[in-house]
Amino acid sequence: MTMEPLGSTTIVSSSNHTHNSTGDGSCPWEVSDKAKLCRFLCYGSERDIYTAREERHVSMENAGALLSLLQEGRGTEVVDEIKRFTRDAQAVRLHPSLFALALCSQYSELKTRQAAFKAVKEVCRNPAHLFAFIQYKKELKEGMTCGIWGRALRKAVSDWYNEQDPMNLAAVVTKFKQREGWSHQDLLRLSHTKPANESIALICKYLTKGWKEVQAAYAEKENSQEVIKVLSYLEVVEKVKHSCDETEVINLIEEYKLEREQLLTDHLKSKQVWRALLKEMSLHSVLWTLGKMTSNRILEPGGSATQALCERIQSEAALEKAKIHPFSILLALENYKRGQGYQGKTKWEPNSSILKAMDSAFYTSSMNVEPVGKRFLLAVDVSTSLSSIVPGTSVNTAIAAAAITLIFARTEVDTQVLAYSEGALVPCTVSADMTLAQATTEVVKIPGGSTDCTLPIIWATENGKAVDVFIILTNNPVWTFTASPVEFLQKHREKFGANSKLVMCGLTSTGHALADTEDRGLLSMSGFDLGSFNVIRNLAQGLI
Template identity: 40%
Template sequence: MDRLRRFICLGSESGTYYISETDLGIENAACIQRLIDDGRGVEAVKELITYSTEGRVAKDKPIIFALAFLARNSKDLKTKTAAYNALSDICRIPTQLFIFIDFAQNLSGNTKGWGRCQRTAISDWYNDKIPKQLALHVTKYIQRNGWSHKDVLRLGHVKPENQGTSVILRYVVKGLEATKKEYLKEDSPSNIQELISYLEVVDTVKHSGDKQQVARLIEEYDLAREHVPTSMLNCREIWRALLQHMPMTAMLRNLSKMTTMGLFPSRGDNTKLVVDRLKDEELLRKARIHPFNVLIALKAYEQGKSDRGKLRWIPNEQIRAALNSAFYASFKFIEPTNKRFLIAVDISSSMTHGGIHGTPQMSPAIGAAAMAMSTARTEPHYQIVAFSTDIRPVELNGSLTVQQCCLKFAELSEGGTNCSKPMQWAMEKNLAYDVFIVYTDCETWYGNTHPSEALRQYRAAMNIPNARLIVCCMTSNGFTLADPEDPGMLDIAGFDSAAPEVIRNFVMGHL
């Protein structure tokens, strides 16, 4: 079960979180098969539901693969039924549903057809949605992974259970005109008329060449970027309309694009709207965005060019300053773990060169300083040290900026990266810690003692059997220090927006 938790959170049983996407197949799911064989399939499904609903997973694919495996590879009817009943809990949007179907298809081998259980589950997925919500889903997420709603409805033999759902499914299969002909009557209920009106708007946006009309409809009906044809996404007025109701995460992701469109002059309503949102602490709290992710947005924005492609922009100074303020403001919304931390930051000169694998706009030095500062601002019990071949305590407090933290580490810059040193130093000083976190670039050198052995020695000497070690190699795309048989060790190859949540889950013993 511990291996299952690791698999659904990391995409691997081994104790390594890879920033890059990894291919998932039957060979990755040995722990799931053992749970099925031991009669614990239903228990495994319950664990998937818990981790999904509590938002503990870093990426969608591993947990969806696990669900598909339990649904398709189990001969136990209770397990199969439980897995299919959990489909709507874990696959909440069509993109996730299409991923599940794709995995289920691949796991089925040469078997033809979907079977009654899968058809029923797919049918329930569509029928369980409120019609307005379903209308948004089928128009926003039309197709992914080679699957479309039209394919799914045909293979799933989906039968609508109410008139609202009937309208939407008819629209998917037959189009707008056929839907209007069948359901739009003078005496049609108001909810049916509203649904058809929404579908008409979506169709108009899809086919209209009038940018002013499209912008007006986007704003009036709160349409998303996915509703807008690609040909329209080079229009300033379209982006202005999208911005009005854009969620915080989407706004951060699209700031650069909107700046290239000239949406943010030094003074103007759009600039004020973005700045006000970034300074609204209640919006930041509700968005639940980790400070590291705000920092990613800030670094991406202020560099003035995309890492891929040809986008170039001149950053708006007011927005840049607001992003900086949002970064520091968002620390107060992190819930402390109340564990005892030793944070060890590599001070070799290579930390200042190149970009982080998964976050290329940021150097390892800045990423490590930001994460160390995150601990200093949110946790009551911590010690921060700089390490190379030796250890030096560093005084960081919650009032320092990232730049000030970087300067403190830069003043101590040395060569060498002994990843065993933090545990050895803590043992020598007789200091009690629950969690060791090592931030380095791609150096995983150690002296005469392997880090896994140093951790075991520390546990025994200090009588802290559950002490944990995380090694974050920020520019690496693969390395091995963690003992795969030790649930208290974790390697992170690279560092992306999901990594802070992976660290938190590991610290709390959730994986």
């Protein structure tokens, strides 16, 4: 293996890149039912189009391949894929997996049903997931005479509660009280749950009978240490519900690490209560409530709470613990810069210290992006117009394209960046040590030409650059091709013996197919969000 410089990025060249096996005996470029299932589990559609920030309603219309696999007797294989996508955080959205698991749990084949019910506690990681799974089962049974609450579901739900750590269960059930029209009281009653131990029994009694009955039942009993611990925690949750004393609420938040969902709306009118919550609030939640907290003067210029928060946002240890992706920070940063909520009701004056801290965090958080280890080529066609915004965000397309290229340059050793110039392509000097402002200037300094996604493939092929994944970034709503991109992609694959793939990302498009032919290596994206990185990663690794 040799290292050679290319512009400002380092290129790893190797002769070991060969065609990958799909593992199921099919052609590597065939869009098999298995590939369609993986797309569905990843982003909720079997098609080769990923639509950013869209929470589509999952239905049988989107699950043709899933049904085909079940009918072929491959149900346990489907359940294994559901577990893999949820366990390895490969799914952009979890609802497709919950829907698929619900469907498998009601399929006629016994082995499939058994595998699905066994997977419930692994796939449903919190009560919100469990409620959604139950609701999908209910919807799938619409019009059928039999109900959903058979012995297998009752056992699966009972096991979900019984196999939780008691203190963790006490915390999550008081945060996620109900979702999708279901409550814990409903699930415990319908599943006929028999608690596995005294601590779980205490929580079940609390959820089904209420705090007064718990107090009466446990007042005179000789309780174990664990039961006393759970009892104390639930007592605190109840005390907060009825407390109007600001000092008491703050002390309970700090001592028991209570969260916003466990408080009353009136409590959240207090600045001091917010500042107490802020100490333990997840960094994800912090980033998306900065505007509200600035508007309500919880975070004031030069204040101790603001200073502590800025230190935390920039902390390498805090960012690593929260596993925050740099693009997530960019989205929050641009939203905060905007100074106004999307509904137009909340307004704030962005704090310069917070802006500086978030800018620093963008670069530091690159350590949270695990390299894919493939050869990437990013071709940018973005106009200099700052009025063009990525839908659903406050980020203009020029900054978005620069951020995407910079994240790849900082995390992937083998990254080449190109820019369009009047129908031709030129190398772009985007390097890992650049700032976002420098990268933005670099990618937009050349006027955009037509969006012909074959150009980077031709350039790489003619210049002897083997590429695993081509990524085209454009804000042009019209995509033109001199010829089918598949034809040029196949030539590149043959020349370098590589499983080359192509992602066409329309940063402002509403979603349309990249080509008429079906090729597993082609994918188009409508808009761009945090999930887009997951989709590209899955495609690069041959998972979808």
